[in-house]
Amino acid sequence: MDFEYTEAQRELSGLAREVLADWAERNPRPDDSGFDPELWKALAGTGLLEAALPERGYGGGYGLLEQCSILAEIGRTVAPAPYSTSIAVGAAVLAEFGDDRQIERWMPPLLRGEATLAPVLARDFVSFAAERQGSGWRIDGSQSAVAAAAFADAFLVEARAGANSLLFLVDRDTEGLRVTGQHVVDSTDAALVELRGVVVPDENVIPAPEAAAWAARRATLATCALQLGILERALEMTCDYARTRKQFDKPIGTFQAVRQRLADAYIDVEAVRLTLWQAAWRESQALPADPEIAVAKFWAAQAGHRVAHTAVHVHASTGIYLDYPMQRYFTAAKRAEFAAGTATAQLRRLGAWLDSAEC
Structure with missing residues (x-):
């Protein structure tokens, strides 16, 4: 296993860093919407939205590792770009499991930066139930705090259909769909998504029964990649602060407790970093990766908590000023800590795996 970036990863991450650095310089205090349409179009204009997707008429021929490289750069600026939801999960599911008609309908607006898609995936249990109705499916259920749902143009909904979980593509203006915005720790991008008697035609169904679990794994890895970028940059900022902030005529970085x-x-x-790339590499090679993904998410949660608090503590009161950028990294790290399962939840998954015959 080689953890060095491939040439494609270096090129895509470098391009992403350039675009995002320019955005960050022009937007030192972005709003809390979680979405900047101009940034989304700028990313699309550079080809970053399509570059890391498999070739199926639109993709650049790359995949998960390249997506994680881009996500880490988005995390470094805490940029309001829903790449993890719309591309790393939504567009990736379409590229992997969608039929030609679904790809032709749903993919172009995503990759042109004209639309976004919010996955509504199961957490501890499947929140939606689907039943056959004529030539389609009737879906009922609700789920709160769905990331990027407040502004999404469409939704990729996981619903229980008999013994399987299937994914359904649902337009925002579908009758019976209600989206209520919610304010979470770092933005107002999340929403309560309710489907009451929503009828989805067969042409909007991803029929592969493995697609829902595949999407959940990709969503978890996307969270880990974002967290890597968030923590990496937060630590850099904290080290810079410790070199320049003085007490008793000495930089605080020279104090033993701070250095430790x-x-x-x-x-x-x-x-x-290590656990993310191990899990992402195994997933990209279609190898069993469930325990590695749980380990990666454990560290994204556990380390996310510790590094975020260290950054704020070393900055002292400056770290939580709304006018100072560190508070954005703190809240982003806290959100990523809990997304896709806490550290304790990952340990329980690992415990169940170790208790099974699979190990």
Whole structure:
């Protein structure tokens, strides 16, 4: 296993960093909507939205590893670009499991930066139930705090259909669909999504029964990749602050206690990096990766908590000022800590795996 970036990863991450750095310079205090349409179009204009997708008429021929490289760069600027939802999950599911008609209908507006798609995937249990109705499916259920749902143009909904979970593509203006915005820890992008008697035609169904579990794995890896970028940049900012902030005429970075916390934070960030790339590589090679993904998410959650708090503590009160950028990294890290399952939830998954015959 080689953890060095491929040439494609270096090129795509470098391009993403350039675009996002320009955006960050022009938007030092973005709003809390979680979405900047101009940034989304700028990313599309550079080809970044389509580059890391398999070739199926639109993709650039790359895949998961390249997506994670782009996501890490988005995390470094905490940019309001729904790449993890619309591309790393939504467009990736279409490229992997969608038929030609679904790809032709749903993919172009996503890759042109004209639309976004919010996955509504199961958490501890499937929140939606689907039943056959004529030539389609009737879906009922609700789920709160769905990321990127407040502004999404369409939804990829996981619903229980008999013994299987299937994915359904639902337009925002579908009758019976209600979206209520919610304010979560770092933005107002999330929403309560309710489907009451929504009828979805067969042409909007992803029929592969494995697609829902595949999407959940990709969503977890996307969260881990974002968290890597968030923590990496937060640690860099904290180290810079510790070099320049003085007490008793000495930089606080020379104090043993501060140096120890920064060293621990560095180890945590490297643990996130190592476990992310191990899990992403196995998933990209179609190898069994469930325990590796759980380990990666454990570190994204556990290290995310520790590094975020270290960054704020070293900055002292400055770290939580709304006018100072560190508070954006703190809240983003806290959200990524809980997304796709907490550290404790990952340990339970690993415990169940170790208790099974699979290991």
